[in-house]
Amino acid sequence: MKRRLFATVGVIAVLALSACGGTDSEDTASGMPSTSASAPMASASPSMMMSGQFGPGCAAVPTDPSNPGSFDAMTKVPVATAASGNPLLSTLVTAVKKANLVDSLNGAQGVTVFAPTNDAFAKLPKADLDKVLADDAMLKKILTYHVVTTQLSPDTLAGTHKTLQGDDVTVTGGGTSFTVNGSSMVVCGNVSTANATVYIVDSVLMPKS
DSSP states (O other): OHHHHHHHHHHHHHHHHHHHHHHHHHHHHTTOOOOOTTSOOOOOOTTBOTTSOBSGGGGGSOOOTTSTTSHHHHTTSOHHHHHHTOTTOHHHHHHHHHTTOHHHHHHOOSEEEEEEOHHHHHTSOHHHHHHHHHOHHHHHHHHHTTEESSOOOGGGOSEEEEBTTSSEEEEEEETTEEEETTTEEEEEEEEEOSSEEEEEESSOOOOOO
8 A cells, every 4th residue: 555655756756857848858768848947048139140240230240151252261361352342332342343442452461441331421412422433642541541550359349540541530439339531420330351450331431622
């Protein structure tokens, strides 16, 4: 009689344990993720990419690593070459080629580039843009004003920085929100190339001199 009583109690205990914890064990065995409350899933910020890039404009960059415009591909080549594969920067690439700056930018080491998007150039009146594109000296001055002589991480981006053109640019903000010269917003930041860090901006920067 006692043996039957102990056996019954044992069966009830096993059933109780199965009801309390069996689901997680079965899920683990079947390859499903555990539902344990002690290990919650981490959620990534929508404005911050996995490799450190940030900003709403980053969503337009190709994600396939084999695409020359993807973040992965850009890290392997110098900045002018990297920009040539990025669909946001085709007007900038045309301007850089026109000003004969491809080799200079690709050969620079440890620089920061503020890269205006196609839409940034489209903000300029067509007559003004055509005038700039037709004047190699003026075009070179404007483009080199977008290149800072030191490589800036997001932590060191805010502040006043010397450009290759000679004038300074001033960056304000922090975290994942930065503005250059008070009006040009960084729409995709902390993009790495083989020789530079790129911050894609929504307005063309104009030097004072």
